[in-house]
Amino acid sequence: MADNTASPHTNYKVGKVLSEYDLLDLHAELPDLWLGESGEATSLRDLADEINIAVLRQAMERAGTDPLEGEAENAYRLLTDDDVSAGVRTQQRNRLERAGIDVDQLQSDFVTHQAVYTYLTNGLGVSKETTDETEPLEKHEERIQRLRSRTVAVMENSLSELREAGHLSLGSFDTIVDLRVYCQDCETQYDLGELLRRGGCDCEREDT
Structure with a gap:
């Protein structure tokens, strides 16, 4: 594989964000972290x-603050975790804004796992080989992720073409394809990745 990690590819959102925030070390580590070449993937x-x-x-x-160990992780959780109440989330936003941080811009710079996958595979040319020893769930999730990434690419290209031709009014945008699975038997709904990680829906737990 060619060394595409020398500098971020700023035509992808992940590369642009890593470049703008001077996270060059993290950028260089991304392929190894995903492939697990230096440890657990x-x-x-x-x-x-x-x-x-x-x-x-x-x-x-x-912004001039010196975050303590774990402070950034906790702030991120309070901003993004679904289990956090609206009041607590607002308090965290206010704390960051008082420190001089544009929270709206900050959150628009956050990346999704879809964007990371697209950047690794299309931007950096990283491929994760699957073998017979690969866990079946992981293998199928990788296959679905590739299809989703291609869908995102087609959507982004189409929207950009429509905008440039004057057929669509649209500012800067991110394209998100959210795959969810609804089990009619136990009436539960899951994000695809969550369903695969937990090994099934509530039906299995009810039968045990």
């Missing part, structure tokens, strides 16, 4: 969280 979702936390930490440092 890191999931796409964990990679996205790691990038976003690094972005938040850098924003705090640029």
Whole structure:
């Protein structure tokens, strides 16, 4: 594989964010972290969280604050975790804004695991080989992720062409394809990745 990690590819959102926040070391580590060449492989979702936390930490440092150990991680959780109440989330936003951080801009710079996958595979040319020893769930998730990334690419190209031709009024945008699975038997709904990680829906737990 060619060394495409020398500098971020800023025509992709992940590369642009890593460049703007001077996260060059993290950029260089991304392929190894995903492939697990230096240890346990890191999931796409964990990679996205790691990038976003690094972005938040850098924003705090640029604003003149010196975040304590774990402070950026906790601030990120309070901004993004679904289990956090609206009141607590607002308090965290206010704390960051009082420190001089543009929270709206900060959150628009956060990346998704889809964007990370697209950047690794299309931007950096990283491929994750699957073998017969690969876990079946992981293998199928990788296959679905590739299809989703291609869907995102087609949507982005089409929207950009329509905008440039004057057929569509649209500012800067990110394209998100959210895959969810609804089980009619136990009436539960999951993000695809969550369903695969937990090994099934509530039906299995009810039968045991």
